[in-house]
Amino acid sequence: MKLTGSQIFVECLKEQKVEILFGIPGGVLLPIFDALYDAPIKFILARHEQGAAHMADGYARVSGEVGVCIATSGPGATNLTTGLATAHMDSIPMVAFTGQVATSLIGNDAFQEADTTGITRSITKHNYLVKDVKNLAKIIREAFYIARSGRPGPVLIDLPVDVQKAVTEFSSSGKKVEIRSYKPNCSGHLQQIKKAVELISKSKQPVIYAGGGVVLSGGSEQLRELAEITQIPVTTTLMGMGSFPSYSELFLGMLGMHGTHYANFAMQQSDLIIAVGSRFDDRITAKIDAFAPHAKIIHIDIDPTSIGKNVKVDIPIVGDVKNVLKKLNETVFQEKDKFRKNRLEKWHEQIKKWKENNPLKYKEDDKLRPQFIMEKIYEATKGKAIIVTEVGQNQMWAQQFYKYDYPRHFLTSGGLGTMGYGFPAAIGAKIACPEKLVFDIAGDGSFQMNIQELATAAQNKIAVIVVVLNNNCLGMVRQWQELFYEKRYSATVFSGNPDFVKVAEAYNLEGLRITKKEEVEPALEKAIAMKKTVVLDFNIEKEENVFPMVPAGVPLDEIISGLA
Amino acid sequence: MRHTIVVLVENKSGVLARIAGLFSARGFNIDSLSVGETEDFTISRMTIVVRGDEQILEQVMKQLNKLIDVIKVSDFLNVRHVERDLVMIKVKANSSTRSEILQIADIFRAKIIDVSAKTLIIEMTGNKDKIEALIKMLQPFEIEELARTGIIAMSRGMNKTKIEN
Numbered sequence A: 001m002k003l004t005g006s007q008i009f010v011e012c013l014k015e016q017k018v019e020i021l022f023g024i025p026g027g028v029l030l031p032i033f034d035a036l037y038d039a040p041i042k043f044i045l046a047r048h049e050q051g052a053a054h055m056a057d058g059y060a061r062v063s064g065e066v067g068v069c070i071a072t073s074g075p076g077a078t079n080l081t082t083g084l085a086t087a088h089m090d091s092i093p094m095v096a097f098t099g100q101v102a103t104s105l106i107g108n109d110a111f112q113e114a115d116t117t118g119i120t121r122s123i124t125k126h127n128y129l130v131k132d133v134k135n136l137a138k139i140i141r142e143a144f145y146i147a148r149s150g151r152p153g154p155v156l157i158d159l160p161v162d163v164q165k166a167v168t169e170f171s172s173s174g175k176k177v178e179i180r181s182y183k184p185n186c187s188g189h190l191q192q193i194k195k196a197v198e199l200i201s202k203s204k205q206p207v208i209y210a211g212g213g214v215v216l217s218g219g220s221e222q223l224r225e226l227a228e229i230t231q232i233p234v235t236t237t238l239m240g241m242g243s244f245p246s247y248s249e250l251f252l253g254m255l256g257m258h259g260t261h262y263a264n265f266a267m268q269q270s271d272l273i274i275a276v277g278s279r280f281d282d283r284i285t286a287k288i289d290a291f292a293p294h295a296k297i298i299h300i301d302i303d304p305t306s307i308g309k310n311v312k313v314d315i316p317i318v319g320d321v322k323n324v325l326k327k328l329n330e331t332v333f334q335e336k337d338k339f340r341k342n343r344l345e346k347w348h349e350q351i352k353k354w355k356e357n358n359p360l361k362y363k364e365d366d367k368l369r370p371q372f373i374m375e376k377i378y379e380a381t382k383g384k385a386i387i388v389t390e391v392g393q394n395q396m397w398a399q400q401f402y403k404y405d406y407p408r409h410f411l412t413s414g415g416l417g418t419m420g421y422g423f424p425a426a427i428g429a430k431i432a433c434p435e436k437l438v439f440d441i442a443g444d445g446s447f448q449m450n451i452q453e454l455a456t457a458a459q460n461k462i463a464v465i466v467v468v469l470n471n472n473c474l475g476m477v478r479q480w481q482e483l484f485y486e487k488r489y490s491a492t493v494f495s496g497n498p499d500f501v502k503v504a505e506a507y508n509l510e511g512l513r514i515t516k517k518e519e520v521e522p523a524l525e526k527a528i529a530m531k532k533t534v535v536l537d538f539n540i541e542k543e544e545n546v547f548p549m550v551p552a553g554v555p556l557d558e559i560i561s562g563l564a
Numbered sequence B: 001m002r003h004t005i006v007v008l009v010e011n012k013s014g015v016l017a018r019i020a021g022l023f024s025a026r027g028f029n030i031d032s033l034s035v036g037e038t039e040d041f042t043i044s045r046m047t048i049v050v051r052g053d054e055q056i057l058e059q060v061m062k063q064l065n066k067l068i069d070v071i072k073v074s075d076f077l078n079v080r081h082v083e084r085d086l087v088m089i090k091v092k093a094n095s096s097t098r099s100e101i102l103q104i105a106d107i108f109r110a111k112i113i114d115v116s117a118k119t120l121i122i123e124m125t126g127n128k129d130k131i132e133a134l135i136k137m138l139q140p141f142e143i144e145e146l147a148r149t150g151i152i153a154m155s156r157g158m159n160k161t162k163i164e165n
């Protein structure tokens, strides 16, 4: 059958089972938006393209499906870039469409023209400029395949307006996409896996260091199995939160710059690190030459470029985390007698001591402190909510003082650290999972970076609870200035913050201000009962800091506690 | 260590930019890069000469492989192969120097491909050493312009840098 490019766009989205699209229209997208007008795809009209991209990202992180967004040429496309870079750094499957000026005008500095494929080349997994409508269906199918397979990531398709209007033959296809130059290796080499098991059985002070790859591959179950049969303690990265249940005795919490003492000590003293879907980022290793000096390293990852990039690896295993862990667990099981239950007794004792001596803590007085608020949210939701964060101190408190037991329940911009990510991502998360409570744990600075999406929440009746940990400053930067720049608070203190309660009310949403400890519980109860977006303005201690912390340039175990 | 890397890529627009971007974004230096079509018009072949220690090179190879449009990457370090570079040199020449320059060209088996009252263009293919030797010999006569294609390389015998199906 003969279809226009825009109709093919709709048909291909249906083929990919896309139910929802986030974006903003524009001149060169008129044909596509006309086709969307009566298509069976829900459209969420954002208020800024960055918001649309983060919504698609939040949707993808919670559902595990590809998130889809669309923006017009030029400024629409450039507005999308932060969202693409955020998804790229965290390996989130997304397909982004951008309008483009007509093919005859490309390169002419036409109205609203930008070299979108050029600009986004390094912040996407792959991108396409469609020059001929005949290639459109193939490109869309490839894009979805690339976005979700291997190490996932965002793929962008730039669609000139004339291609949207041009007509060509279209037939639907159920065929698997084949790309000769792209064949991700998912299985994991059996010989390497056997070697790994041998090394694991001999280790005396092993640690599993799990990252976002575990969540992305759906390998949490397998991770838990591995830890339980080998009795090896587990620490996770920020991206790995929820990939291992926090209630397990084997859990060490997060490692790295704001990690727990015991996770960082365990890493530094370990004789074997089993890295699973993690990448030895600089926030994890701290001073790299002093990182885990006695440890051998097994590294499991789908992306060969992640292996051996920052640290020398003894046993690399390229493959999908879930697949590899399955095989690894089978092998461990076959050699059960090498993994006696109490063989790591001494190591467990040591860790227990570290945990007892250095628990996560904060000052418990009558002041309204963010850590207390997070604990109350945990109690009010029984740990079942989806927690999305902004960036800064709020992000770290959200990580430290809420406990994560399930994958895909903690969403944060880990790699890029994008302020303004949280609120739109929370909207996307709520759409993916309407039956769950969704919280955006926000800073007053970050929230203002995409605060306009309150209108999107209002228009679409999406219920997100925004917890503004309002310290009237760019807290995380202020903290560094306090600790390392003699409290010279250069450009970090706000005056002129809006009244967030009134802002919410202006959008016909709800707002509550909380200034005292005893108001926290009732406010949360009220917000949960409301079933529409609520902004909770918590006026917290301005000079509260995030501890523990490992300052820049020192080894991972030279950790500052903060509390004397 | 100097490595000659041969990369087979999809013959599409934008691929060169991806590869160049990969090198610049990661701060890898390229000595030379050449691109052309192959026996299969849907595939282009790039020869990239890079310098760096083993770890950097391993990262380069992996990053190249990761690009969606890259079909195959081979490092020729331990492969028996031939390398060629083509150079064109426009050198100043007058009646008193012309014959001496021609003699030098002759010794190097280089070709004269253009003559004018004041210049000669000399063309030669060879490996890096030979080309550098020729340049050195011509420098005293004043080189006006110099252009090189960059190295291309091919493995000897039946060793193939092709995609196996």
Ligand SMILES: Cc1ncc(C[n+]2csc(CCOP(=O)(O)OP(=O)(O)O)c2C)c(N)n1
Binding pocket: A390, A391, A392, A393, A394, A395, A417, A418, A419, A420, A442, A443, A444, A445, A446, A447, A469, A471, A473, A474, A475, A476, A477
């Ligand atoms: C888009 C963006 N701009 C700047 C930064 C640098 N930065 C990191 S944390 C931070 C402060 C965040 O302030 P706020 O959202 O109020 O959170 P708080 O640390 O106070 O909890 C800044 C400016 C960033 N991460 N992202």
Ligand SMILES: [Mg+2]
Binding pocket: A443, A444, A445, A469, A470, A471, A472, A473, A474, A475
């Ligand atoms: Mg703040």
